[in-house]
Amino acid sequence: MATFLNYSPSNTLSLVDRSISYGDGLFETILVSNGSVQNLNGHLSRLSKGCLALRIPFGSDDLSKLAFFLNDLALSYTRSHVFKVIVTRGEGGRGYLPSAVAVPNVIISTSMAPDYTKIAQSGVALGVSSVPSNINRYLAGIKHLNRLENVMAKTNLTEGCFEDVMLDANGFVVECIQSNLFWFAEGGLKTPLLDGSGVQGTMRSRILVENECFPVEIGRYLVKDMQAADEIFITNSLMGIVPITNFIGQSFPIGINTRKIKVLLNC
Structure with missing residues (x-):
């Protein structure tokens, strides 16, 4: 398994990230096969709609950066893998009320894909x-x-x-x-x-x-x-x-x- 935080290798996340306290974020589970991310546009579209619904600032530039990283990462895998992408609101705010200026965190992890054949x-x-x-x-x-x-x-x-x-x-x-x-x-x-x-x-x-x-x-x-x-x-x-x-x-x-x-x- 490989793990990334904001596109850099990492296995740590701040304990005050709002995903831990409130589940304040979204995720996508994406299949990678033959070095290619499957239905990436569909996943990014749903992620974008989810961010809009939760008012997490994750615009077109953020989506493009995520897509580029996932496509590039997929080239490293010849066997089928799963990429799990989590976008959190990040840190800040008091109680349920988030900070007026959110800085989202992007968490990516990879694992072998289960065989459903x-x-x-x-x-x-x-x-x-x-x-x-x-x-x-x-x-x-x-x-x-x-x-x-x-x-x-x-x-x-x-x-x-x-x-x-x-x-x-x-x-x-x-x-x-x-x-x-x-x-x-x-x-x-x-x-x-x-x-x-x-x-x-x-x-x-x-x-x-x-x-x-x-x-x-x-x-x-x-x-x-x-x-x-x-x-x-x-x-x-x-x-x-x-x-x-x-x-x-x-x-x-x-x-x-x-x-x-x-x-x-x-x-």
Whole structure:
């Protein structure tokens, strides 16, 4: 593993950085394959939107500097790696109120990428989490550092399942612990609306933009809607598309529609 702080090798961070006290920042988890950063524009776009939402000053020059560093760093790796990028508000301020002039910190770490090849071919089992996804329309969609419900959901993962579906307090499907959800039903592709909870995944965004094969419906769904699906799959930037072969005890096929989406996105 290699770690960097503000683009210089480092393994230390100030104890008064606001990310430690308040989770005041954002992060991106990015796949590097064959010396190339995958879907970097998608990750930088989400990071930029998150910084705007949190009012962290991270403009176009900062994004360009980050992109240049990541692209250059990726050339050092011939095997698949993961780059984790964290942008914090930095230090300063009193209590919850940040300093009027923030100086963000950029933290970058690298690690070997997990191999999802086998499960992408064979599929996985999916349960339903006992931990609800927080509803907060102001933070919905962005990948902020406050992810305690995901930590607790992972700790309480349903036995025998690779992932669990997380529901909001109203019982609506949001996402999985570390991935977004899609399913085929009634001739179309369905995915939950993420206007109150969840993360707008970069792979989710790619599917919504690049899919030209199926009509897409984004809405509020219950578990029973997923149970009525023809095919289900999950997705994130590292695993690509992984089919669901069992959802709370109900078997599902790895169908032709899921295979078409995998071919379309080359994952």
